[in-house]
Amino acid sequence: MTSNLDPKDWAAFRSQAHNLLDRCITQIAEAQQHPWQSPPEDAAERYAIGRHQSEGNELSARIDEDVLPYHGGNTHPRFWGWVQGTGLASDLIAGMVGATINTNGGGRNHGANEMERAVIDWTRVKMGFPEGASGIMVAGTSQATVIALQCARLRAQGTVRSEGTQAGFTCYAADGVHNATRKAIELLGIGHNALRLIPSSDGQMGASALREQIRKDRANGLCPMAIVGTAGSVDLGGFDDLNALADIASEENVWLHVDGAFGAWTRIADAPWRSLSDGIERADSIALDFHKWMYVNYDCGLALIRDEAEHRAAFAARPAYLQGADQGLAGGDPWFCDYGIDLSRGNRALKVWCALEMFGEEAFSEAITRNCELARLMGQEVISRGMALLSPVTSNICVFSADPDQTPEAQSALNSKIALDLQLSGEAVFSTTDVNGITCLRAAIVNHRSTKEDVIAALDAVVQAKGSTG
Amino acid sequence: MTSNLDPKDWAAFRSQAHNLLDRCITQIAEAQQHPWQSPPEDAAERYAIGRHQSEGNELSARIDEDVLPYHGGNTHPRFWGWVQGTGLASDLIAGMVGATINTNGGGRNHGANEMERAVIDWTRVKMGFPEGASGIMVAGTSQATVIALQCARLRAQGTVRSEGTQAGFTCYAADGVHNATRKAIELLGIGHNALRLIPSSDGQMGASALREQIRKDRANGLCPMAIVGTAGSVDLGGFDDLNALADIASEENVWLHVDGAFGAWTRIADAPWRSLSDGIERADSIALDFHKWMYVNYDCGLALIRDEAEHRAAFAARPAYLQGADQGLAGGDPWFCDYGIDLSRGNRALKVWCALEMFGEEAFSEAITRNCELARLMGQEVISRGMALLSPVTSNICVFSADPDQTPEAQSALNSKIALDLQLSGEAVFSTTDVNGITCLRAAIVNHRSTKEDVIAALDAVVQAKGSTG
CATH class of the missing domain: 3.90.1150.170 (Aspartate Aminotransferase, domain 1)
Structure with missing residues (x-):
């Protein structure tokens, strides 16, 4: 007996897949001929499920007609809207291989988790974080910010996982900070009233205003929890003086998080751009994306946490049905589910790994x-x-x-x-x-x-x- | 001038990709010959980045040797560990097409967002939710639970996004509830002490014990925020009596969330299994996965929220650089970033859409x-x-x-x-x-x-x- 969810005719499926692969490669190779175009007015009808169901060439024909033409435009050489990466030919390789191995990166013992560790470690080195720092790949900087600030809160209140957030936490960021920080603070139940927007000049948060605000809040009985520095502001591309922020964070004993969604990658740029992110190596946490300035396929981001113990303490919680083992499939400690929100996790590392191995770091x-x-x-x-x-x-x-x-x-x-x-x-x-x-x-x-x-x-x-x- | 991050030789790349596709299809078609095997002891070295960098066939050779064999085992017909779906041949199609169009599902006007709406709408109908209900595709049930409970909290406290969580929220679930619920309550800053584990018998949360606990908590000045029902408990496969829970939620005016990670899909099973999830259509929110019992490639889950306005109110926040427009790329309202954590979002809908269009709902x-x-x-x-x-x-x-x-x-x-x-x-x-x-x-x-x-x-x-x- 064969599965009714495997193709009835593998040879026909093979032929269909090869034909489609050819068209995909051609579309990528000829990206300059495919600018964004508005989806057709009847898009909702075209995509409705079950109206055209079939096996075999018809799916492929529908993809040609309805899916491939209506991309988001960011593959085109004259696309500079928002902050959206281009994608890479290596993503095709990663897409096929990812579908074939179908790994759950939440835990257990398989190659994809080792690969994720390799990608995190490579990034850790580029960002100047110490050996043994921790990380987890996530959809993007928004979720990485939630993870980082949950770690920051745990440092400020060791009981938060059991008792809930105490009143009076405050966070600090430049007035041009990305709203991912605001959304993270809301989700964590801290409330965005707690976010102090520090005026910036020349694209940088004012250091003395920051120090003053922290001291004032503390004098008022509040609890400064985190400074959020920005490496690459979304509106204007400004970079906070991260060394100045790190000095203040250290003096005031406050967690320093850096939103480095795209700007963190100036770490691998030439002078003078590289120096923009100097000091990022002193942060307690960094949020960054690979799908922006490392160009890989959506979605692909990373939360990097300086102290592995703090990272693990903020999220680890495994009941009996998820106990690890020394050997076998339940081996492979640590499990990534102990470092973030998701228990089931796709394979994002593969995209970065294929890209770096295919093109080499220097090309990036x-x-x-x-x-x-x-x-x-x-x-x-x-x-x-x-x-x-x-x-x-x-x-x-x-x-x-x-x-x-x-x-x-x-x-x-x-x-x-x-x-x-x-x-x-x-x-x-x-x-x-x-x-x-x-x-x-x-x-x-x-x-x-x-x-x-x-x-x-x-x-x-x-x-x-x-x-x-x- | 060509990009140094496009292949130098497209014909060579094309040939490499086709060869790899052949091997991927063969591995899927012969899944029964590929059980899990332990990754090699030198896996960390093998995956280290930059040690073997090259363009062309060598990446493909490394994938053959180091990546394809060390999958997580869940593609094999005798894999029943944890709750891990098998994957589908249609995922190969979705993987290639997703890499080619490289859409950011956070917003804007392109086909992938319409496709996501189609997948959500199909699921909404299967779950018996009313027209106009809302949803967002996420990594999985863990994140969907965070989103659903943030909506629940906003109903209980309209000021939570600005002021932060009030003290005294309580949540209710059967003692066998998945720890995704506990982790979500922790992340939201409510604290897991607020989670009342109601004893269950015959795999179902005790209804009278639940009602008693809610009333007792309220009498003590606490604020019952959400009941979490389970459709398919992870340990034993039990189903709460969702109609009984919906009655209590309605009487007590408490949000009813259902963890339907895999069990929600009994909605499309035959009798007698279908009736296990009766009443799920009365919930305020459902969290479910496609990568489990709809078999698609990791990761792929959904938060389904009955009331679109409540869903949007819990997350929407778009600054100037993300303003929408009537036309052009900034069109396409609503934007999914207004309904969840992530602003940058990959294309999960494609996997479900290709699967349903290739095999048809009946096969599932x-x-x-x-x-x-x-x-x-x-x-x-x-x-x-x-x-x-x-x-x-x-x-x-x-x-x-x-x-x-x-x-x-x-x-x-x-x-x-x-x-x-x-x-x-x-x-x-x-x-x-x-x-x-x-x-x-x-x-x-x-x-x-x-x-x-x-x-x-x-x-x-x-x-x-x-x-x-x-």
Whole structure:
């Protein structure tokens, strides 16, 4: 008897899969010909389950028609919206192998857990954390922040897992901090009123204002729990002075967490960008993503915790049905379920491992460095076209307004219109954000396919769109 | 200029990928020849990054040698340890396509979000939730439980996101509840002292004890926040009387959450198993996994929330750089980042969608039903071999002791030894758990490849291992 959930005809399935693989590789190889396009209006109907069910070539045909064309656009060389990585050909390898071995990374004794340890250890070294530091791969920085702050809270209140959170915890971050921090503080039951937003200047949290606020809170009977530094702010690409934050964290005995979602990867960039994240090695925890500036397939992030014991103490809890053993499948200590939220865990390490083994670390360093160079170039080209930067380009992010001579309202309307027009035409993808009350165009370059020619062509398109709008 | 993170030679890459795909398909098609095997002792060295870096065939060769053989065993037809799904050939399709489109499911306007809505909607219908109910795909039930209980808390305390959790929340579950509930309550800052474990009999939480405890807590000034019902307990496969729990939740005005990690899928099984989860449609929220009893590749779970407004209110928070738009890439409302922890999200829907479209819903119903039949058969075969069930087989889980005539200590040692021996020999995978002070053998059958012959052969192997041990 065979399973009714295995293909009835393996040869036919094999042929279908090979044909599809060919089309997938072609789509990746010809990424520049496939900009984002809006999903069809009847998308909900097209994707409804059970309306077209069949085995064999029809699924593949539906994928060709309905799925492959309606990607998110971030594979294209002129996509710089939000902070979205490009993806890699090695992800195809990881995708096939991951489906074949189908490992649960929550625990037990199998190769994927060893591989995850290898990826964490490689990252630990790059971030300058000591040997024996701990980590767990997660969907992304948002979840990594939850994990890190739960560790921070346990240090501040050893009884939190049994008794619940005490009143009066406070956290500190620059006013431009990503809202992942706010959401994490909410989820943990601390409440976002506890988040003190410290004014920043030149993209950095003010050190003396931070120290003052901590002391003031403590004098008022509150309990400072964590400072959240930012390596790469999402709006403007700013970097906190992490050494200054580490000094304060140490003096004030407060946990230092760093949101390094993309900016942590300046650690492997060339000068001068590498120095932006100096001091990150002094943090108690770092949250970062591989799917942004390490370019791998979504989703793939990491929580890195300096002290393994603190990490484990914040999450470990295994009942009888999950007891480990010295040998056999129940072996393989430690189990990752003791270091995070999820008990069932897919295989994220494979994507990073395949990428690094296929292309080598050096190629990533070069790509990250080149992205910073392109952002700098974009800043220059913005100015040379009579447009205005709304913030200096310090890393890979460029925010600008197409017509600085108009009123803020008119600029906002114009920039929004240009972003939309270029998305719809497929010429380039900028997203928008608000700086000094102006909705501006924003490029975050975490795209290994982008070239100088792409930057120049995109800014020419901005000028043209501005002309046709104005 | 081409990217240094695209293959230098696409034709060579294409050839490598096709060769690897062939080997992946063969490994899946011949799953019965690939039981779990222990990773090599030098696994840490083998997986270390950068020691063997190369492009081209060498990565593929390393995958053959070091990765494919050391899977977690759950693809094999005689794997019944813990609760781990088998995986599907359609996952290969999903893996390739997911790597190609590389969508971020946090938001914006692209096909993958529509597909996720289709998967959620299909599941909503199966679970009997009303139209307009809400959901979000997550790693698994652990994270889905966090999301559901955060919604429950917001109902009980509207100010929790700003002010943090109030003191005195209490939650209720059967004494055999999965520790995902305990971990969620800890993470939320409520503290596990707030979890009242209600004694169960015949695998069901005692209804009158539950009602009494809620009233007592309320009389003591506490705030009952959520009842957690279980559809499929992890140890014994028991099902709470969900209609009884829904009555109490309604009378007492308390949120009813159901942990349906695997057991929720009895909704698509035949009688009599289907009725086990009757009443689940009355819950306020359900957490469930697709990677268990819907057999898809890890990880893949779902939080289903009855009231979309309550779901959104618990998580939505979008700053300027994430503002939506009517058109273009920033369109596509609602965005999934407003319904859960993660802002960056991979594409889990694709696995479920490809599986259902390739095999059809009916094939899943049959496989789930057959798994229950096999567990019942296993129970009969255990007894006919003079061994003892430690709990009646009610769904897909069978717990037994190989030699009921020995002391509890001796039984525990014997059962542990048998589980280990069979894992190491590759004959079958049982895990162990504790029932009535005895470490017993435990099979959770969520395996579409298992047959009657597998069950009989595995129990013969148990008897043989027992003989050679005793």
